[in-house]
Amino acid sequence: MRQRPDAAEFDRLADKILGEAPLPEDRHALSYDQRMALKARSIADFDRARGNTDIDEELALFAILYDGEAGASVEELNRRLAGEIRAGQWDDAPAALQALLIQQVSARLERSNPKYLKAMLGE
């Protein structure tokens, strides 16, 4: 699924905090706000480098889950799946569902906290 905010928004938020002023060379001297802004920049860079590969991967897993059914957007597929899970249609939790859920969460963690992902899944 498309992740919000996008790279442009992260850049804007980071620029607003960092401005033109040089950053201290010592990382320990960074303020809380500066550290947040650098995190925003790193996520923006990550998004630009990754492009749509995670969405392609997600669509491929949806194709397995829904037995090749195609044509819907990843947003529509997620809305459908969320509703079906709540309604109890996936209570037997097949491996294809587990694989998709882990992929979705991992794709978001690769972006926001790859260290945690690695610690938990070794990826």
Place this chain on the structure above:
Amino acid sequence: MEDRREALAGWLKEAAGADALEILAMEKLSGGAIQENWGLKVLVDGVARDWLLRTDAPSGVAASHGRAQEFALLKAAHKAGVTVPEPLFIESDAVLLGRPFYVMTRIKGRAEGHILTRDPALQGEGGNRLAERLGRELARIHTIRPPRPDLDFLPLPAEAPALNRIATYRGYLDELPDPNPALEYALRWLELNAPKMPEPVLCHSDFRTGNYMVEDGELTGILDWEFAAWSDPMEDVGWFCYRYWRFGADEREAGGIGDREAFYRGYEAESGRKVAREIIPYWEIMAAARWAVIALQQGERHLSGGEESLELVLTGLRSPEMELDVLLAIAHVEGEDEA
């Protein structure tokens, strides 16, 4: 607030039944999106006191209790022997300060989780001693049971508290623009595995490292009662032990400060009841789901255009950590059940 200092001093003098009362100093304390805290140094009939005035912040959240309700909770807890700041006086009328407020004793110490979990005084035995003490404190909170006319603002659960929580979190998810299959999966699993209706007790509902104060390795008070509710006592135990509230000290499973068994030991000694160990993983999964939903709500405050804040955005991005926790924990529990 400063411009109401004299009027406040007059009101406090009256409330304390003092002959003379002077406010020597007042300072706004940091933190609190929901409430505003003011430290007061007062001289009451010649005796110096440190008090804390608590009032609503201009923008609070709907899910939390108001100040009058919080005061009632604090009084009930204090009477039950829980270590809390002593609640002193309340003004429910908004005339004096423009908002209702209450005053309590000001306790000393630090509450920040990332500091407490690295405090040398709380490593090893010191941490276990505190964990055991916190277990005892939680058991005392859980001695408060309905019916309680003084707490009649707390609705009694009509169904198992877990099902009540699930309905609430689904409602929160429905208010977000993006669907979240992982959290739907977690909530469905929690629904299918919900514990039966227990005898409800007063749950703090945010009992965790970061919400109690410690000085020199000793507990000085349990804070932040605004989410208290009648619920399943094991919900508080699960929330306290959930990984996120260990602040990186994951090996100390009781709030990042001590061993899980030390915490349970304190709870059992005080309550005379066994901690239902088999049900705690369920409530830790509930804790992860709850915190994931809250994080998404925080992020949405920025994304919806309501409140520009990079900090809120980054809080929202913490959600997948909790989502991964629930997926792995469910797989683990299911695996154990199959074995």
